[in-house]
Amino acid sequence: MTILELKQGIFKENEVTADGIREEFKAKGKLMINVMSSPGSGKTTTLVRTIEHLKGIVRVGVMECDIDASVDAETIEANGGKAIQLHTGGMCHMDAAMTKQGLDAMGIEDVDICFIENVGNLVCPAEFDTGAAINVTILSVPEGDDKPAKYPLVYEVSEVVLINKMDAIEIFDFDVELAKKRILACNPNAKIFCISSKKDEGFEPWIEFLKSRLKEAEAIQHE
Amino acid sequence: MTILELKQGIFKENEVTADGIREEFKAKGKLMINVMSSPGSGKTTTLVRTIEHLKGIVRVGVMECDIDASVDAETIEANGGKAIQLHTGGMCHMDAAMTKQGLDAMGIEDVDICFIENVGNLVCPAEFDTGAAINVTILSVPEGDDKPAKYPLVYEVSEVVLINKMDAIEIFDFDVELAKKRILACNPNAKIFCISSKKDEGFEPWIEFLKSRLKEAEAIQHE
Numbered sequence: 385m386t387i388l389e390l391k392q393g394i395f396k397e398n399e400v401t402a403d404g405i406r407e408e409f410k411a412k413g414k415l416m417i418n419v420m421s422s423p424g425s426g427k428t429t430t431l432v433r434t435i436e437h438l439k440g441i442v443r444v445g446v447m448e449c450d451i452d453a454s455v456d457a458e459t460i461e462a463n464g465g466k467a468i469q470l471h472t473g474g475m476c477h478m479d480a481a482m483t484k485q486g487l488d489a490m491g492i493e494d495v496d497i498c499f500i501e502n503v504g505n506l507v508c509p510a511e512f513d514t515g516a517a518i519n520v521t522i523l524s525v526p527e528g529d530d531k532p533a534k535y536p537l538v539y540e541v542s543e544v545v546l547i548n549k550m551d552a553i554e555i556f557d558f559d560v561e562l563a564k565k566r567i568l569a570c571n572p573n574a575k576i577f578c579i580s581s582k583k584d585e586g587f588e589p590w591i592e593f594l595k596s597r598l599k600e601a602e603a604i605q606h607e
Numbered sequence: 608m609t610i611l612e613l614k615q616g617i618f619k620e621n622e623v624t625a626d627g628i629r630e631e632f633k634a635k636g637k638l639m640i641n642v643m644s645s646p647g648s649g650k651t652t653t654l655v656r657t658i659e660h661l662k663g664i665v666r667v668g669v670m671e672c673d674i675d676a677s678v679d680a681e682t683i684e685a686n687g688g689k690a691i692q693l694h695t696g697g698m699c700h701m702d703a704a705m706t707k708q709g710l711d712a713m714g715i716e717d718v719d720i721c722f723i724e725n726v727g728n729l730v731c732p733a734e735f736d737t738g739a740a741i742n743v744t745i746l747s748v749p750e751g752d753d754k755p756a757k758y759p760l761v762y763e764v765s766e767v768v769l770i771n772k773m774d775a776i777e778i779f780d781f782d783v784e785l786a787k788k789r790i791l792a793c794n795p796n797a798k799i800f801c802i803s804s805k806k807d808e809g810f811e812p813w814i815e816f817l818k819s820r821l822k823e824a825e826a827i828q829h830e
Contacts, residue, residue, distance in 0.1 A: 422645045422646045422647060422727070422750075423645045423729050423750055423754055423757065423758060424645060424747075424749060424750025424751045424754055450757055451730065451757070451758065451759075451760075452757075452759065453756055453757045455753070455756075455757075474734075474760075476699065476728070476730035476731050503730065504645070504729065504757070504758070505699070505728055505729070505730050505731075506646050506727065506728070507674065507699035507726065507728050507731070508699050508728075508730070508731065511697075524647075524749065526647060526747065526749035526750075526772065526775065527645075527646055527647025527749075528647045530678070531646055531647055533676055533678075534646065534673055534674070534675075534676045534678075534727070535646060535674065535727070536674075536675065537674075537697075549749065551778070552749065552775070552778055552779075555774070555775055555778065556775075
């Protein structure tokens with residue numbers, strides 16, 4: 385497993401770099417998806433389940449972004465995904481230049497969908513375009529249904545919200561309908577899927593979404 | 608209830624401003640405590656319980672720091688604490704200059720212990736000295752026992768770690784002894800208390816710690 389120490393990009397160049405990454409993925413008919421959440425919302429477990437569901441159909445790569453750890457990339461590799469561990473050097477988010485360094489080091493020739501597991505943080509990652517085609521935020525039930533109201537930007541920029549740890553709903557005061565209403569107040573077009581990564585429940589709509597978006601990306605490439 | 612829009616300070620001046628705040632509190636025999644955690648770890652609920660336990664003994668003030676919300680300050684006031692809502696203007700953390708603005712606006716003359724409820728974020732708040740005498744991090748059980756290994760700085764700078772949501776321990780894979788070991792690897796002197804803010808359990812050692820530290824602060828003032 386590779387561990388890469390990243391250097392941060394220059395802020396004003398971020399958009400240009402991000403657009404370049406998006407163009408490259410588009411030209412190759414591949415998808416990059418940026419996954420954001422609070423620490424401990426279940427990003428790694430959700431990606432492991434996603435890899436299981438896509439096994440034999442879609443080749444998945446994961447760039448694991450952490451301040452200083454390597455356990456998540458090891459977990460992804462143990463579960464059949466291609467993985468690279470990125471160290472952000474204390475930085476609280478990924479930017480497009482850091483993403484580019486990760487992509488170059490991992491290589492995407494044998495990958496159809498590349499996930500970025502961003503640093504666990506609801507604030508800063510939302511402010512930096514990584515070049516991903518799709519942003520996803522995971523909201524876990526124990527965090528509470530008020531998070532979209534308190535950290536609106538990450539929900540505004542996310543096309544998909546996965547409400548995770550649904551298996552714990554009985555013991556937390558979490559109102560799914562209220563959470564959905566608050567997410568949609570941030571982004572009226574958000575697709576919201578309720579899942580339990582631990583119990584492997586509710587993954588079908590999420591997996592169908594991924595397959596359908598990958599098919600679209602491949603179709604555009606072949607036009 | 609007051610809502611204050613904050614301006615960020617200059618980084619290199621932060622330490623000087625922070626030391627100034629600490630001196631002011633010391634001279635007055637009061638305590639300022641900075642509470643950090645991931646979003647949804649139970650900062651507000653823990654502070655509400657703490658206020659209940661200290662009622663009639665210690666006068667508590669809370670500076671609620673959010674990007675853009677006011678519900679937490681309302682909750683604190685409804686539960687008998689003095690509160691001010693601080694808006695960080697999108698910033699992912701509190702610094703000493705922002706803390707100073709909050710203290711000036713709230714007023715601490717009728718407060719013995721002033722808590723900062725920092726922005727929910729395990730990364731950035733750890734890098735900025737707010738001028739608090741004591742840093743506290745809340746680690747909630749659903750986040751996982753690996754968080755101290757993945758976000759070490761916030762644990763390094765924290766004198767106290769509250770392991771919260773202990774009432775949910777049965778349904779999560781959370782090893783308390785392993786979590787303690789990982790916290791102590793970051794800060795060998797950390798005091799670790801296991802609590803359930805929801806069920807009001809395990810608060811005695813935390814409350815005793817607060818009373819004892821306030822007594823010390825008052826004693827120094829009277830020397």
